[in-house]
Amino acid sequence: MSAIIDYDKCTRCGTCIERCPEDVLAANMDKSPLVKYPYECWYCGACYIDCPAQAVTLEAPVFMQFVAKPYEFAHKRQIKREY
Ligand code: SF4
Ligand code: SF4
Numbered sequence: 001m002s003a004i005i006d007y008d009k010c011t012r013c014g015t016c017i018e019r020c021p022e023d024v025l026a027a028n029m030d031k032s033p034l035v036k037y038p039y040e041c042w043y044c045g046a047c048y049i050d051c052p053a054q055a056v057t058l059e060a061p062v063f064m065q066f067v068a069k070p071y072e073f074a075h076k077r078q079i080k081r082e083y
Contacts, residue, residue, distance in 0.1 A: 002041030002059070003048065005033050009055035016047035016056055 002024055003016070012031040021044060026036040033047075048056045 002038040002043070003033075003035055004057045004059060005035065006055045006057065007032060009053045011053050011055075013052060015050050015052065019046040019050050021046065 005016075010032055014027065014031060014033075016033050017025045017027055022037070022040045022042060024035060024037050024041045025033045025047060028034045043058060043060050045058065048058045
């Protein structure tokens with residue numbers, strides 16, 4: 001998995017699309033983000049951290065759990081993990 005967008009919270013600001021270094025995210029016709037290439041995600045957390053609406057959830061694979069922890073402490077938000 002990669003970024004999951006909560007379209008009820010998303011304000012279509014485009015920040016996550018702009019921040020993604022891997023072009024995982026693209027814009028839909030209504031400017032909402034589309035997770036176009038989920039397997040290209042390297043879980044950098046940029047979309048998750050910079051979303052002003054907290055509309056992004058990252059589902060990181062289990063091998064990423066230790067890397068992802070600093071983001072959770074810094075932002076007091078929890079990253080869902082697959083087990
Ligand atoms: S940064 Fe957040 S609010 Fe802005 S388009 Fe992306 S998901 Fe939506
Ligand atoms: S975690 Fe990083 S690579 Fe993955 S979708 Fe978000 S910004 Fe792109």
